[in-house]
Amino acid sequence: MTMKRIHWITVNSFLGCVAWAAALQLSIPTPARVAVLLAPLLLLVAFGMYMFLLLVYGAVTFRSCPEEARALHADICRARNDLLGRGYRFDKELQAGHSHNE
Incomplete structure (x- = not known):
C-alpha cells in the first residue's frame, strides 16, 4: 500500500x-x-x-494457462531428473506420485 x-x-x-x-x-x-x-x-x-x-x-474470472502449466510441469520434471542424476533419492510416495502424473 x-x-x-x-x-x-x-x-x-x-x-x-x-x-x-x-x-x-x-x-x-x-x-x-x-x-x-x-x-x-x-x-x-x-x-x-x-x-x-x-x-x-x-x-x-481467473484465467487458466494450460501452456504455462505444462511448461512448469516440464521444468519440475527436468529439475527432478537432474537431482536424480546427482544422486538425490526421493521418498517412495513422491516417486509413485511422480510416475502417476507423467
Whole structure:
C-alpha cells in the first residue's frame, strides 16, 4: 500500500469518526438515532460483503494457462531428473506420485 493511500484512508476514517460522533450529539428521533448508532457496523458489513464479492469475482474470472502449466510441469520434471542424476533419492510416495502424473 502506498503512503498516499494510507494517508487517504487515515484522514477519511478520522473524518468519518468525527461526523459519526457529531451525529450522536444531535437530538434526533429514536429510529434515526438507532440508524446512526448502527452505521459503523453496517458499513463494516457492507465492506466485508464487497470484499467477499470481489474475491468471488476474481476466482470466477481467473484465467487458466494450460501452456504455462505444462511448461512448469516440464521444468519440475527436468529439475527432478537432474537431482536424480546427482544422486538425490526421493521418498517412495513422491516417486509413485511422480510416475502417476507423467
